[in-house]
Amino acid sequence: MATFISVPLKKSSEVDLVKPLSKFVTTTYQGSEEQAEYHRAVEELNKLRKSALGRPLDKHDSSLEILLRYYDQLCAVEPKFPFSENQLCLTFTWKDAFDKGSLFGGSVKLALASLGYEKTCVLFNSAALASQIAAEQNLDSDEGLKAAAKYYQLASGAFGHIKDTVLSALNREPTMDISPETVGTLSLIMLAQAQEVFFLKATSDKMRDGVIAKLANQAADFYGDAFKQCQYKDNLPKEVLPVLAAKHCIMQANAELHQSMVAKQKKHFGEEIARLQHAAELVKTVASRYDEYVSVKDLSEKINRALTAAKKDNDFIYNERVPEVKDLEHIGKAALAKPTAITPPISQKFSDLFEKMVPMAVQQSMSIYNQRKAETVNRLVGTMREATNLCNGVLASLNLPAALEDLSGDSIPQSIVEKSHAIIQQGGLQSIEQLIKGLPELLTCNREILDESLKMLNDEETTDNELRSKFNQRWNRTPSSDLYKPLRAEGANFRNILDKAVQADQVVRDRYNTHCEMIALLCKPENELNAAIPSANPTKTLQGSEVVNVLQSLLAQLDEVKREREALEGEIKAVTFDMSVTFLTALAQDGAINEEQLSLAQLDQLYSSYNQRVQASLRKQEELLGQVQTSHQEFSNLKQSNSEANQREEVLKKLASAHDSYVEISSNLREGTKFYNDLTEILLKFQNKCSDIVFARKTERDELLKDLQQSIAREPSAPSFNVPAYQSTPAAPAAGPTPAPRTLFPEQPQQPPAKAAPPARPPPPAITPQAAIGPPANPLPAVPPTNNPPPVAPPAQAQGPPYPTYQGYPGYYQMPMGYPYAAYGQYYMPYQGAPGQGYPGAPPSGQPYPSYPQQPPQQQPYYPQQ
Secondary structure, three states, X not given: OOOOOOOOOOOEOOOOOHHHHHHHHHHHOOOOOOHHHHHHHHHHHHHHHHHHHOOOOOOOHHHHHHHHHHHHHHHHHHHHOOEOOOOEOOOEEEEOOOOOOOOOOOOOEEEEOOHHHHHHHHHHHHHHHHHHHHHOOOOOOHHHHHHHHHHHHHHHHHHHXXXXXXXXXXXXXXXXXXXXXXXXXXXXXXXXXXXXXXXXXXXXXXXXXXXXXXXXXXXXXXXXXXXXXXXXXXXXXXXXXXXXXXXXXXXXXXXXXXXXXXXXXXXXXHHHHHHHHHHHHHXXXXXXXXXXXOOOHHHHHHHHHHHHHHHHHHHHHHOOOOOOHHHOOOOOOOOOOOOOOOOOXXXXXXXXXXXXXXXXXXXXXXXXXXXXXXXXHHHHHHHHHHHHHHHHHHHHHOOOOHHHHOOOOOXXXXXXXXXXXXXXXXXXXXXXXXXXXXXXXXXXXXXHHHHHHHHHHHHHHHHHHHHHHHHHHHOOOOXXXXXXXXXXXXXXXXXXXXXXXXXXXXXXXXXXXXXXXXXXXXXXXXXXXXXXXXXXXXXXXXXXOHXXXXXXXXXXXXXXXHHHHHHHHHHHHHOOOOXXXXXXXXXXXXXXXXXXXXXXXHHHHHHHHHHHHHHHHHHHHXXXXXXXXXXXXXXXXXXXXXXXXXXXXXXXXXXXXXXXXXXXXXXXXXHHHHHHHHHHHHHHHHHHHHHHHHHHHHHHHHHHHHHHHHHHHHOOOOOOOOOOHHHOOXXXXXXXXXXXXXXXXXOOOOOOOOOOOOOOOOOOOOOOOOOOXXXXXXXXXXXXXXXXXXXXXXXXXXXOOOXXXXXXXXXXXXXXXXXXXXXXXXXOOOOOXXXXXXXXXXXXXXXXXXXXXXXXXXXXXXXXXX
């Protein structure tokens, strides 16, 4: 039966995916219709992980399908959640597949907050399970051969994919089983076994011998490459190396056997014999060195029969010269086995649980796009508001329209009355003072949240630095100072925002103090307001004049411009466009999103017409203000000027300016209040983010401390020293060669049953000086057989001192340490018998003594011989 190598599965610790993912969904998709659906998807993902990793898996295609579905889901969910140490932190712990651990320390394991690490380990398990399923196939059937080839090629492709991606996925040194060297070797082994299955399939289908020889030669080449990769490394179990060496020789022997048939068909009988002889030597090497791993009995008999027949025919009929092996033409190669490309989805039954959720790249692009859109809207709206404020300021400086309404000189202008009523309706001074009073409280609340968030980071970083200084290189996790850099930058940005907000609050407060007196005057009843305004000589003669009519027409046009701007501002704010479709299309086509180019092009398309309308409004206002100033100059020249009139006009200007300032201050204070409230929500999310990462770091710290304690417990308490040879205890004899573990070799050829234990050797006779001269008087008594285990070959390196040789006793000079009667050799004396005769009762020459255990031949070291 053929021996195939299979790979053991890695073991993972349990991870709760529900809590962190659900928290992210709740925070990110608050109020969304899909939120409930995403929560259900998170539950399903957690169940899928438990099915794939939380229980033993059968060597069946259904188990492999579950693993592949979980891997595909990880690939699909990776771009949709911000998995990282400083955002959505999930720590995955996996054990080394080939490390069996120790009694006290446990096996080697690695914990990383990386979804790429989880993907790598899941793909490793998929490849390992595929190799186990392939090894279980019935290679005597056509379906079994096809399935084995498919699974070995899948395993080869998966291991090769890990080799290419593991370092970039982990960003640190992986465990030995998933290191590029190890998985690269495993990929070659699986490819070689797939090629061997193709060879078996071609043999079963009785294809041409030339094709079969090329397939076998390619398989031998693959096995040889795999052997070279792990020959001087110990990253794989020790049982792998002899199997690879044996398979290399066996496949080469098969290639020579079938190529000899080709030579026979071409009547090249000397070449036929040379190839058969080479094949026989290769099989003999396998039988002598790797018999405990691979059985070549059938192949050896087949080659020897063909060689015997070929020699007989050549000796009696053809008499063709047998060439040297080195002079033979090289056998070609045909590589049918190819690693399966790993391109998700691999599973045939995969359906994305988070199909409606857009990837994080799209989410981030949408966030930046929304910022760009908000900046564009704010720029256009801000430009129009600045123009309106400029217009109001110019008109207030000219005392318009109050100057046109105040032609009587003793009544309140209608515009001032309307402004007074507007301020009173909005709450007057009390509303502004209440808003100003609430700002410091909101500011203090935001600062406390920010300080508490940064304090959590500082405390955890201090603890991490203390442990790093204590354990030095053993504290091999990412330093907190490096990990928290993005969070600290974000925190510094928030602090900078708060500082700027404080400055803006002070500007608003100073402006309020400047206009507070006039605002309070506008809040008074109309009779008190009229009494506070100085009276002047009437100018009723100007009423109905042409200049007054022109000014009133210009002011009406300016009011129309302001109303148009208000409508235009509403239109600009109402513009919407779903950029997610554009970003998703770009991501699908190019694999990346050029957000800046796409966003600027779309924003220009959306707002270019509005920008033109804003600029036209500014130009029209500028033109109207120029005309207003010219007409006002003419109006002022016609108007009588005296001190009382100047005082009255100055007060009316201040009242108009106070109204405009009141409106602007109220707007600024409401915007400030909204700003602080919105910032509070953002800072609470930031605090939650800091809390989550600190909690994850504490969990990781506790796990690492536990591993360090175990590793310290495994370390020897004293330096190693060599035990004197005479104190060493000989190893107990084993019952036979140690087979490879089942994780690597599912089934081994069955060993022949052990022979019955020979009877125990009799005790040494009592030797007297006289007995050394004559023959023994009494024969040795028979001793009943015991249940002692059969003897085995001595260890490769003797544990005790070498034993001396004694003249006349060549059979005892290499007595192994396992025999307790070696010490009796010093009492044996040379037998003084007739020349050429042995001891009395000795067996015939060349035969062993009955009931004496015989030493098996020493086992030779394994390595392939060309």
